[in-house]
Each structure stands twice: as structure tokens, then as C-alpha cells.
Amino acid sequence: MTDETDSGLFDDSRRSFMKKGALTAGAVALGTAGAGTAAAQGGGQVTVFVDDYEPGADFTVASALNDGTKDELFQEAGLGEEFDTPDDWDVYIISYDMGGSAPSLGFLMTEDVDLSAGDSETMGTDGEFRNAELGLVEATPGETGGGGGGAESEAPAGGNETAGNETPGGN
Numbered sequence: 637m638t639d640e641t642d643s644g645l646f647d648d649s650r651r652s653f654m655k656k657g658a659l660t661a662g663a664v665a666l667g668t669a670g671a672g673t674a675a676a677q678g679g680g681q682v683t684v685f686v687d688d689y690e691p692g693a694d695f696t697v698a699s700a701l702n703d704g705t706k707d708e709l710f711q712e713a714g715l716g717e718e719f720d721t722p723d724d725w726d727v728y729i730i731s732y733d734m735g736g737s738a739p740s741l742g743f744l745m746t747e748d749v750d751l752s753a754g755d756s757e758t759m760g761t762d763g764e765f766r767n768a769e770l771g772l773v774e775a776t777p778g779e780t781g782g783g784g785g786g787a788e789s790e791a792p793a794g795g796n797e798t799a800g801n802e803t804p805g806g807n
Contacts, residue, residue, distance in 0.1 A: 680748035684730075684759075685713075686771040688742025691761040692780070693732050697751045698741070701727040709743065718767055719747075726751070732759075749777060 701709065706727045710716050719725055725747050731739040744751075751757075760779035766772040 680746060681774050681776055682749055682760075683745040683766055683772050683774050684742060686765075686773050688730070688744070689763055689773040689775070690732050690734070690740070690759050691763055691775070692758065693734070694756060694758050695730040695732050695742075695744075697744075697753055697755045697757075698729045698731045699753050700751070701729065714770060715772075718770060718772065719745075721747075 703723075706725070707722075709727060710719075710722055716722065725745050728744045728746075728751055730742050730744045732742070734740050757777040760775035760777055762779040763773045763775035766774040
């Protein structure tokens with residue numbers, strides 16, 4: 637009977653994994669709200685799922701995923717072959733305060749931006765699809781899009797649209 641109770645912690649379904657990650661992020665976010673400082677230095681790139689892309693919105697890093705959880709996320713989301721050296725990537729749970737009663741949580745992946753729990757930054761508006769099939773958007777934290785030749789984001793604003801349906805002409 638105890639095995640039945642404990643086995644829920646190791647359920648391999650993506651839904652279960654995502655729910656547990658969101659619950660963990662919420663718990664961590666409660667302990668770190670308001671503790672942040674700007675962290676993205678040197679103009680590095682971050683990658684987020686299209687549903688987690690909120691251009692121009694401030695976000696706070698709730699927690700970093702440990703290596704085992706990162707590996708599970710990459711496997712469940714089919715990202716294993718997307719990144720040349722997956723071990724070089726860090727994955728964070730981020731929280732956007734969109735003015736509702738609960739924060740909007742998402743995953744942020746980066747190879748070259750140094751972040752820690754409690755850090756705050758603004759999601760860049762220069763987002764472009766890294767991989768439309770996987771629903772991955774790449775952006776520069778703090779970037780407004782004006783420095784990149786004036787092009788608007790090619791990713792759906794707000795991340796709630798279907799990938800690829802909102803691209804106005806594109807390059």
C-alpha cells in the first residue's frame with residue numbers, strides 16, 4: 637500500500653512531471669518573491685517554449701532544475717537532439733507576474749546566461765523560432781527588438797497562439 641502512495645512521485649507521464657514542476661516552482665517562488673536583481677549580463681540567449689514566451693514581460697527565476705530533472709524534461713519534451721551539448725545547458729523555472737491571482741510559470745533554458753533563484757529580468761522582444769516543430773523560441777533577455785534591425789518578433793506574442801500561424805511575412 638505504501639508503494640502505491642510513493643509511486644506517484646516517480647510517474648513518468650509528462651503531465652505529472654509538468655504538474656510537479658509547477659508545484660515546486662510555486663513553492664520556491666513564494667520564498668523568493670521580491671529578492672531578485674538583474675542577472676542576464678553579456679547579452680546571452682535564452683530558449684523558452686512558445687507557451688512560456690512573454691515578450692517584454694518581467695520574469696523572476698523561481699528555481700534551477702537539477703541535472704536529473706533537466707534530463708527528464710529534455711527526454712519528455714523531445715529536446716535530446718535539439719541541443720548539441722545538453723549537459724552545457726541550464727534549465728530554470730521562471731515566474732511571470734501577469735497581474736492575475738497566480739503567477740504564470742514556465743521553463744527557461746540557456747547555455748550562456750548566468751541566472752540564480754530570485755534573479756529578475758525582462759524577456760526580450762527579439763524572439764525568433766529556434767525550432768517551430770518543438771515550439772522553441774530563442775530571445776535575448778532585456779532586448780527590445782530595436783537593436784536587431786527593427787524586425788518584430790517572429791514568435792507569437794504572449795505565447796498562446798499556434799506556432800507559425802502569426803508570422804507576418806517573415807524573412
